[in-house]
Amino acid sequence: VRIGIIGCNAAGISAASAARKNDRKAEIFLVESEEVAAYSRCGLPHAISGEVTDFANLIVFPRSYYKLMRLDLRLRTTAKSIDLKEKRLVVEYEGKEECLQFDRLVLATGSNLFSPPARGMELAYHLRTIADGKGICAAAEASSSAVIVGGGLIGLEMAVALRQKGLKISLVEMLPQIAPNMLDSDMAQILQGRLEQRDIEILTGSTIQYVQREAKSSNIVLSTGSMKADLVIAATGIRPNTELARSAGLRIGESGGIWVNPRLQTSVEDIYAAGECVELLNFITGRPVLSQFGTSAVRSGRVAGTNAAGGYATMPRVLNSAVSKLFETQVGVTGLTESQAEKQGLTTISGIMGGKTKAPYYPGSKNIFAKLTFNRENMKLVGAQIIGEEEVTQRINMLSMAIKGGMTVWDLELAETCYTPPLAEPWEVSLHEASQSVLAKMKNRKN
């Protein structure tokens, strides 16, 4: 069989590796429009900040890997159209078109950047590729200030990266809070305070009107005033890249991603999809969602590649767990926030708790804040948000498991955790104390 994969980043390379593992003889080709394949997009802010010393370090697999795995990688090659009848993919390389025959195809076409329609924003820098990252690095060298437009995770990570390079930073977010897709406003407040303490100016509820390029710097006009900055960066989100799928007549889901079944087959039998371009199902609501995270990209890539090569795998429903490191602050989320859950029609009850990560008498104990949200109907955990200074990642993973295990507030109230003074508290803030605060709230409401 001949398996074609469009896109060679997290999802595409995972699909290719899984396909090879399931079929040692298949011919596998990968079509990638960029000059470099399979690098860590999530690592870009850390290469800009300098923590990762070279952008080349972000490349996950050396060329020898592709040889070893017998993967025909075609860089600087753009997929133009799919001929479903003849099972041919039309690609363009150096201005010339070519037809590639396939038996099965995996679409890992990723996302397109979304830019706000404000005049002048088309000149702003954005971060998607290694080339973008290098461009920002070069521009930052010649700049002493930057405005970041967009207060989502990428915007926040860019703000931190450029602050670490010494630039004066202002971050502008249209909505009344930062990280609006990730945190409730109460938790976003805590995060905002921490970033402000590290000298990042944050303007929420502020819309960009236009940007005017001047001699060296730009004049940024907002709904709430105006400011000058040498560097303007748009971090206003991404949209699934579904052009190829649409033009081939594949079904597009209500979230805007390519519709797939649990085996990640699209509406056409031999065409699979994975990564940011795909629509998945939310674990809690069962409803279609996008899941534009590296973690979903590698998982869906593996599932699609396994199935495309004749194996069997299904994609689990997603919690959209995410974590980020912003200076010393770690912020993580899993499941639904309170406001997301309420929007989905759930009645919820939440508990928010602050405390320490280890025995208070042990030196080096760190701060941690956690919010747990439960479905009021059955008291099952539906979401967790944590802001803290250590071990946030695995705490979020613990709570993800609790959600997937269908655990209730009564399960969590007394749940067993391991304990030793240098590493933990006997009652964990993000688990027991937040749960107990919910139980106390319920009791008070009854009385």
Next chain:
Amino acid sequence: VRIGIIGCNAAGISAASAARKNDRKAEIFLVESEEVAAYSRCGLPHAISGEVTDFANLIVFPRSYYKLMRLDLRLRTTAKSIDLKEKRLVVEYEGKEECLQFDRLVLATGSNLFSPPARGMELAYHLRTIADGKGICAAAEASSSAVIVGGGLIGLEMAVALRQKGLKISLVEMLPQIAPNMLDSDMAQILQGRLEQRDIEILTGSTIQYVQREAKSSNIVLSTGSMKADLVIAATGIRPNTELARSAGLRIGESGGIWVNPRLQTSVEDIYAAGECVELLNFITGRPVLSQFGTSAVRSGRVAGTNAAGGYATMPRVLNSAVSKLFETQVGVTGLTESQAEKQGLTTISGIMGGKTKAPYYPGSKNIFAKLTFNRENMKLVGAQIIGEEEVTQRINMLSMAIKGGMTVWDLELAETCYTPPLAEPWEVSLHEASQSVLAKMKNRKN
């Protein structure tokens, strides 16, 4: 009502606090034979090492807490016998006996030290109380070497604490591996290597014959040779202190702990038990076990205290999760080890994996080793062991949740975790990679 609690450490004080929360009017008294109440036993090795600068820091609650909560704390008071008929507790204080009336009683009598019957070992130091800890500290000042007898968690933590104080350390374990109740031999090997690298001499499969006190040091004669050391420490385990319960005719369970029902009622209606002296049920096997950890002490204390005060709570079955920090190494466990599971009659399949805690290109990535054990019959996770240099605690908690959620190797193979290069890998060693190694093993066996 009048609630009596025997023992005021982790379990006793938790019971008292829970009882007060459930009944604002109850009279509550606590009987404690030591001079200090409610301090962190688990913190003792860290006060000996000097990381915690003062033993007094280990005391969890100031005297004002007892006043505020209206808890009648009676220190240096020993419970002598229970008169079930008259509901009277006989105690001794300063040589005088007294009778205390109770309506309900919570036994939190803890454990007794177990000493090997070898001649001369009765002179060895042991670690149970603050007084013991101070004694060891003083002796260590005048010593340049120590032998620790017993390679369980306390023995290992004592070895590390005294090594940190500059003593030359030898650790003697009767069984062929260290941490025999916690780790399989393959994982114990990894831990042993790390401790040996930090200059702790470890002798496994070696039994103590006798100890001969000489002028300044002792001569320790083992089944495998002999050695000299200034300080001899017995860390040969604890046994539930059930004397009071036995003499009152309460039922003792097959594990040697006090038998209780899920509400932690003993065989006598108004008598509850909690902490190290109690017998709990193992989550996986459903069989009676001891659970002599701080984490079970505070949970069982809370459950017993709630019920004793007329509330309702049940004690969850236990996984006996534990974690310890030994120099930079963190070692954690939950559920059954492979050898424990096999001894319990389960057929198992395990996967062991080593790797990195975060993206390999990100500076400061640490080592981690994990072993997962599955029940071969239904492929559910039954146990996890982790040795690593960061975030082991919450990884163990994540895996505890996975066990409690009844998750199989197929659930874990693709389980969602959160990811960002400075904090994690997209595929987690202790979860996905260890699970995938099990699946690969199953596939190879079939072929």
